[in-house]
Amino acid sequence: MRKLLIIVGSILAFLILAIILIPILFKDRILREVQTEVNKSVNANVNFDPDDFSLSLLKDFPNLTVGLKNLSVTGKEMFEGDTLFATKDFSLEVDIVAIIKSEPLRIKGIILDQPTINILVLEDGSANYDIVVPSDETDTTTTEESDMQIGIDHWEIKNGNISYYDQSADMAMSIIGLNHTGKGDFSQTVFDMVTKTTADDFSFAYDEDVYVAHKTLEINMILGMDLDAMKFKFNETSVRMNEFKLNFDGFFAMPEEDIDMDVKFFVEDTQFKSVLSLVPGMYADGFESLETKGEFDFKGFAKGTYGEDKLPAFSINLSVNDAYVKSPDVPLPVQNISLDLLAKSETGDLKDGLLEIKNFGLTIDKDRFTANAVVNNFDAPSWDLNAQGALNLDVISRIEPTTDYSIGGIVKADITSKGNYADVEQENYQNLNTSGTLELNNFFYSTTDLPDFKISQANLNFNPQFVEMSQMEGNFGKSDFKVTGQLSNYIAYAIKENAKLEGQMSLTSQLLDVNEMMGSSEEETTTEEDTTSMELVLVPENIDFTFNADVQQIVYDNFVLKNAKGKIRVNNQILTMDPLRFDMLEGSINMAGNYNTQDEDNPIFDFNLGIVDVSIPETFKNVVTVQKFVPVAEKMTGKFSTDFAIQGIMTQEMMPDLPTLSGSGIVKIKEAAVVDSKIIKGVTSLSKLDNTNTINLKDITLKAEIKDGKLGVEPFDIDMGKYKATIDGTTAFDGNIAYNLKLNVPTGSVGQAANQALSGLLGTDVKAVGSSVNLNFNVTGTYDDPNIKLGKTTTEGGQSVAGSAKTAVKEKITEETDKLKEEAEAKIEAAKDSAKNELERRKKLAEEEARKKAEEEKAKLKEKAKNKVKDIFGGGR
Numbered sequence: 001m002r003k004l005l006i007i008v009g010s011i012l013a014f015l016i017l018a019i020i021l022i023p024i025l026f027k028d029r030i031l032r033e034v035q036t037e038v039n040k041s042v043n044a045n046v047n048f049d050p051d052d053f054s055l056s057l058l059k060d061f062p063n064l065t066v067g068l069k070n071l072s073v074t075g076k077e078m079f080e081g082d083t084l085f086a087t088k089d090f091s092l093e094v095d096i097v098a099i100i101k102s103e104p105l106r107i108k109g110i111i112l113d114q115p116t117i118n119i120l121v122l123e124d125g126s127a128n129y130d131i132v133v134p135s136d137e138t139d140t141t142t143t144e145e146s147d148m149q150i151g152i153d154h155w156e157i158k159n160g161n162i163s164y165y166d167q168s169a170d171m172a173m174s175i176i177g178l179n180h181t182g183k184g185d186f187s188q189t190v191f192d193m194v195t196k197t198t199a200d201d202f203s204f205a206y207d208e209d210v211y212v213a214h215k216t217l218e219i220n221m222i223l224g225m226d227l228d229a230m231k232f233k234f235n236e237t238s239v240r241m242n243e244f245k246l247n248f249d250g251f252f253a254m255p256e257e258d259i260d261m262d263v264k265f266f267v268e269d270t271q272f273k274s275v276l277s278l279v280p281g282m283y284a285d286g287f288e289s290l291e292t293k294g295e296f297d298f299k300g301f302a303k304g305t306y307g308e309d310k311l312p313a314f315s316i317n318l319s320v321n322d323a324y325v326k327s328p329d330v331p332l333p334v335q336n337i338s339l340d341l342l343a344k345s346e347t348g349d350l351k352d353g354l355l356e357i358k359n360f361g362l363t364i365d366k367d368r369f370t371a372n373a374v375v376n377n378f379d380a381p382s383w384d385l386n387a388q389g390a391l392n393l394d395v396i397s398r399i400e401p402t403t404d405y406s407i408g409g410i411v412k413a414d415i416t417s418k419g420n421y422a423d424v425e426q427e428n429y430q431n432l433n434t435s436g437t438l439e440l441n442n443f444f445y446s447t448t449d450l451p452d453f454k455i456s457q458a459n460l461n462f463n464p465q466f467v468e469m470s471q472m473e474g475n476f477g478k479s480d481f482k483v484t485g486q487l488s489n490y491i492a493y494a495i496k497e498n499a500k501l502e503g504q505m506s507l508t509s510q511l512l513d514v515n516e517m518m519g520s521s522e523e524e525t526t527t528e529e530d531t532t533s534m535e536l537v538l539v540p541e542n543i544d545f546t547f548n549a550d551v552q553q554i555v556y557d558n559f560v561l562k563n564a565k566g567k568i569r570v571n572n573q574i575l576t577m578d579p580l581r582f583d584m585l586e587g588s589i590n591m592a593g594n595y596n597t598q599d600e601d602n603p604i605f606d607f608n609l610g611i612v613d614v615s616i617p618e619t620f621k622n623v624v625t626v627q628k629f630v631p632v633a634e635k636m637t638g639k640f641s642t643d644f645a646i647q648g649i650m651t652q653e654m655m656p657d658l659p660t661l662s663g664s665g666i667v668k669i670k671e672a673a674v675v676d677s678k679i680i681k682g683v684t685s686l687s688k689l690d691n692t693n694t695i696n697l698k699d700i701t702l703k704a705e706i707k708d709g710k711l712g713v714e715p716f717d718i719d720m721g722k723y724k725a726t727i728d729g730t731t732a733f734d735g736n737i738a739y740n741l742k743l744n745v746p747t748g749s750v751g752q753a754a755n756q757a758l759s760g761l762l763g764t765d766v767k768a769v770g771s772s773v774n775l776n777f778n779v780t781g782t783y784d785d786p787n788i789k790l791g792k793t794t795t796e797g798g799q800s801v802a803g804s805a806k807t808a809v810k811e812k813i814t815e816e817t818d819k820l821k822e823e824a825e826a827k828i829e830a831a832k833d834s835a836k837n838e839l840e841r842r843k844k845l846a847e848e849e850a851r852k853k854a855e856e857e858k859a860k861l862k863e864k865a866k867n868k869v870k871d872i873f874g875g876g877r
Contacts, residue, residue, distance in 0.1 A: 294323025451477025638672025
């Protein structure tokens with residue numbers, strides 16, 4: 001006995017030692033083989049810490065449990081950084097015998113604790129789960145036979161979350177709180193796979209329609225597997241959503257690409273309350289307190305082949321008989337609920353499709369609402385339908401309210417319609433026998449995302465050509481509206497893909513608060529920064545509405561538009577104003593043009609603006625484009641007018657994308673002023689001129705153009721105090737400026753300080769260059785931090801000051817030379833005159849002396865002659 005105990009004890013000790021040592025001895029090998037298999041097989045980033053890798057024989061003896069905590073798989077290339085898979089704990093159960101014999105590892109079980117799986121398929125079909133390396137990319141140095149075999153016979157998921165979004169198929173699914181167990185020996189070709197699945201929250205959407213929203217889910221399935229034939233048989237399978245349980249029987253097979261099937265589905269619990277649990281909002285707190293009566297039946301089948309261009313024959317049948325539902329919180333029940341619905345195609349061809357709704361009806365108080373419809377040929381449908389009676393939405397919504405939305409009001413209908421798709425395509429609307437009336441009273445719809453929508457009164461009259469809205473009054477939050485007009489092509493719009501709903505309507509309103517309609521709160525729109533909270537407004541497609549609008553006040557972003565009148569058209573995702581006139585910013589604006597969202601990523605706008613007497617300070621305060629391109633407006637008073645055309649791209653925050661802007665126009669300023677400008681202060685500081693800190697703008701007309709991210713203005717004249725100035729240049733959207741400012745300064749009227757400053761700038765005495773000088777200042781930098789330098793300075797005639805100084809010196813020398821010459825010539829002339837006069841005097845003196853001598857000689861000769869005569873005749877006579 002003692003020997004037996006020793007032997008047993010030795011065996012136990014050996015087993016215990018093996019349990020302890022085997023994980024230690026084989027840990028490195030298993031980790032190495034796992035890493036090798038992952039590296040050669042997966043084109044993704046597999047992230048884990050080797051310290052989180054563990055081995056144990058105790059969890060599932062005699063199998064070895066391989067554990068890995070905090071494992072994640074993230075994508076590469078276009079899915080870089082996206083998490084495909086992550087889990088708190090990932091466990092594999094491995095055959096210990098294969099390890100001891102150094103045979104390929106055989107995985108027998110997988111356990112995932114709190115996994116997160118995110119599956120994404122792009123429009124082009126690229127999928128983030130497509131991470132398996134193709135065989136021709138596998139490392140050729142590895143052996144062809146894998147070192148790891150997967151023969152799973154059981155698996156488990158604990159508290160997992162799965163999201164699936166396929167853009168190419170426009171399909172989405174979400175599963176929260178997933179718990180799943182399964183077993184089946186996949187090393188065999190024929191076996192039963194047994195699974196059990198529960199989820200706390202299951203949602204499914206297709207083609208933008210939500211078919212299942214936030215339902216609890218339970219699936220129990222025993223599926224007969226024949227992997228050789230790829231045939232799978234439902235042995236015991238049921239799906240429960242909320243209280244609704246659906247059973248399946250039959251099989252489906254995938255021998256090739258197509259799927260062969262013969263599947264039946266049916267319910268066993270026929271209590272009306274179970275189908276009621278599928279109604280959105282019903283299955284919530286208080287569902288158990290609902291009082292219900294009545295029964296229903298739901299069954300159907302799908303038999304045939306499903307492929308790319310083929311469908312199996314199918315039938316879906318739902319009937320409700322004399323049902324009743326009442327909530328403790330609602331005094332009136334909904335009773336006499338009935339419905340017979342059949343949808344089928346005996347061949348699987350949509351042309352053989354039939355949808356029949358008979359005996360739909362319900363009664364609330366004394367009001368009964370009934371409807372019947374028959375639709376043949378799902379490919380090109382023909383229909384015959386009618387609806388009569390009153391529907392109290394208040395009672396229906398209050399039976400079991402939902403936190404997602406609330407709805408109420410009275411709907412009264414008396415409508416019949418009969419026609420076919422061929423007449424719709426050929427626009428033979430006169431053949432579509434549609435007539436009747438629809439009336440809404442105190443209708444409202446409320447949701448957490450948008451303001452309350454209310455229609456106090458609406459009357460619609462139907463005929464084959466159009467729906468006439470003789471009256472529609474209501475509110476959208478604080479906004480009110482009154483609409484009258486017609487809607488045409490409504491039948492085609494209802495049943496024909498891409499058909500347009502057309503309308504001609506008149507809209508009047510006291511207030512349209514666009515901020516509230518877009519979901520922006522008042523707090524979000526009271527400051528400059530709030531514009532970032534706006535979202536892009538998309539113009540609807542497949543509608544063509546023309547509104548003649550008369551709105552007293554429109555609130556959008558920081559703007560308040562008053563007395564808005566004009567024509568607005570919405571067509572083909574383009575909003576056109578043709579034109580719209582309104583008062584804003586203390587003036588008036590005419591806006592004509594369009595806003596186009598056909599490219600949702602790059603919506604464009606193209607407007608012609610006629611602006612009259614708009615406040616410059618208010619415009620700067622509210623218009624970002626002016627803040628960026630005309631920063632000087634912050635320091636301006638007065639008003640301006642303009643005819644300006646502007647185009648560009650709108651951002652996703654509903655703001656102009658400044659680098660894309662282009663436009664041009666004429667800006668007129670009747671009377672304004674610029675005060676306390678850093679640029680003007682810089683000019684004053686540089687020139688030492690007085691009375692330049694205020695710019696007066698009176699009767700100014702300037703040409704402006706936006707191009708390549710810059711606003712440019714052609715030269716225009718202004719008054720800087722008592723001086724005349726001419727300005728031209730550009731402002732870029734990033735704040736950089738490049739302007740020329742030519743200032744005309746009379747040289748004789750400046751003070752001593754300015755005289756000295758100007759003389760220093762010119763390098764010569766300012767008085768030496770003429771009566772006035774043009775100072776050309778180059779202004780760069782930014783408006784708040786300008787860089788001001790004196791450029792080429794000219795005289796009044798346009799000559800540079802440097803040349804003018806040289807000319808002045810030359811002219812001075814010439815003037816002096818000419819003066820000296822003139823003086824010399826004058827002296828010469830004077831000397832000539834003096835000599836001439838002296839000669840004349842001397843000549844006269846000589847002539848006088850000669851005359852006197854002649855007279856004296858004559859007198860002597862006369863006396864001599866007299867004496868001679870006396871001598872001859874004697875003196876006695």
